Amino acid sequence: MYAKFLIPVLCLLAQPVWAQTLSQTLSNGLKVIVKEDRRAPVAVSQLWYKVGSIDEQTGKSGLSHALEHMMFKGTPSVPSGEFSRRVAALGGQNNAYTDRSETVYYEHIAAANLPEVLKLEADRMRNLNFSNRDFLNEMNVIREERRQRTEDSAAGKMWEQVFLSSFTLPAMRASVIGYMQDLHTLKAADLRSWYKQFYAPNNAVLVIVGDVDARATLQTVENLFGNIPAKPLPKRNHLAAEPAERAPAYAETESAVTHRPLVALSFRVPALKQTSERLPYALDVLSDILAGHSSSRLDSRLVRGKQMLLSADTSYDMLSREMPLFSITAMPSENVSPQAALNALRAEIRDIAEHGVSEDELKRVKAWSAAAEVYEKDEMSAQADMMGRLEIRGFSYTDEAEIRRRLQQVSTDDVQQAAKLLTERRSSTVIVFPARQ
Numbered sequence: 001m002y003a004k005f006l007i008p009v010l011c012l013l014a015q016p017v018w019a020q021t022l023s024q025t026l027s028n029g030l031k032v033i034v035k036e037d038r039r040a041p042v043a044v045s046q047l048w049y050k051v052g053s054i055d056e057q058t059g060k061s062g063l064s065h066a067l068e069h070m071m072f073k074g075t076p077s078v079p080s081g082e083f084s085r086r087v088a089a090l091g092g093q094n095n096a097y098t099d100r101s102e103t104v105y106y107e108h109i110a111a112a113n114l115p116e117v118l119k120l121e122a123d124r125m126r127n128l129n130f131s132n133r134d135f136l137n138e139m140n141v142i143r144e145e146r147r148q149r150t151e152d153s154a155a156g157k158m159w160e161q162v163f164l165s166s167f168t169l170p171a172m173r174a175s176v177i178g179y180m181q182d183l184h185t186l187k188a189a190d191l192r193s194w195y196k197q198f199y200a201p202n203n204a205v206l207v208i209v210g211d212v213d214a215r216a217t218l219q220t221v222e223n224l225f226g227n228i229p230a231k232p233l234p235k236r237n238h239l240a241a242e243p244a245e246r247a248p249a250y251a252e253t254e255s256a257v258t259h260r261p262l263v264a265l266s267f268r269v270p271a272l273k274q275t276s277e278r279l280p281y282a283l284d285v286l287s288d289i290l291a292g293h294s295s296s297r298l299d300s301r302l303v304r305g306k307q308m309l310l311s312a313d314t315s316y317d318m319l320s321r322e323m324p325l326f327s328i329t330a331m332p333s334e335n336v337s338p339q340a341a342l343n344a345l346r347a348e349i350r351d352i353a354e355h356g357v358s359e360d361e362l363k364r365v366k367a368w369s370a371a372a373e374v375y376e377k378d379e380m381s382a383q384a385d386m387m388g389r390l391e392i393r394g395f396s397y398t399d400e401a402e403i404r405r406r407l408q409q410v411s412t413d414d415v416q417q418a419a420k421l422l423t424e425r426r427s428s429t430v431i432v433f434p435a436r437q
Contacts, residue, residue, distance in 0.1 A: 029202025043210025051198040062178015065098040073130035135188040154258035165428040200231035249428035256435040280318040282414035352419035
């Protein structure tokens, strides 16, 4: 689940009074945000590219994730595998991840070594030059990663079926890592073409948080990235064609690595498009009321109370580029059937839709979320993550305070309206059974 927003003014007071955040868009379109945080002599760099699995085409699933792997396979000046070795030699750590909406490369480094890390990122933004041999070797790694995380994982199988069942458009259905048949047919040329299309400064956001001088860091970024040319970006998939309502969908599958079934109940719901909207905030709060903490409804009533479930969780990302899912996942207890567990989950939603929630319940959830947000603000990476996510999903990093303010204004009536949105015609159901012997 993505970071929650609710936060009191206290966290702002925790920031050093001299800290500032500066932002600049270079002439080539690269958006740069630098936030000073002088509490430790370290810095976090996150380079966000606006390309993920929802940008892919039928037969080419997994392209964005595969290219993420190849970004460590070298340039003319930084040979294959050298990127991470150089960051480690500087005492830093680095990695990357691909999601449905974006691909992100990040480094944690001593602030004094930040310019050297940025130099490496600028180099691979325009000079990636992997070999066919590296491509073939890495695809073996990616196929094994899929086996471990999807085919040999009950939760991985469940989530793949959730997206397959919930959506009709191929780009919305496909898993980030891609289908196995596509991972056998992708060519090195496909990845090189993907790189040329989407890896451009005008399709990226660079976020830096740490013990840096913001103005001087902006100049460093200008010197390193400013001469990388912008590119015309390809037309994106028309994701708005995905219907929110249709006949309820159902799917079931098996997994050999679970002794108990897993169930997932998902609903196609709106994302936040304008900060002035109300419903996405209410859905976010509803998610916490159902399963945001140990006193939430599903845990107190169905896990500890009736002991029908061994575990329960919810997920909703209101900042999605595409239509998000409001999902409830659970593992039924011994002697509780998947259908009984699903009926109990639906009853909890229906109870809120018909009777609402109490002021005390809403207040408790807001207080819990506020406390969690304070702790997140203590992490440089979490601060950078929120700014990058807002920018890449169509907002400005400066919208964060307004979004938080509006989340705190969610009322009990708003939560009830959100629960009423979770209808059968928006739903999909997935059950993962233990494999038959």
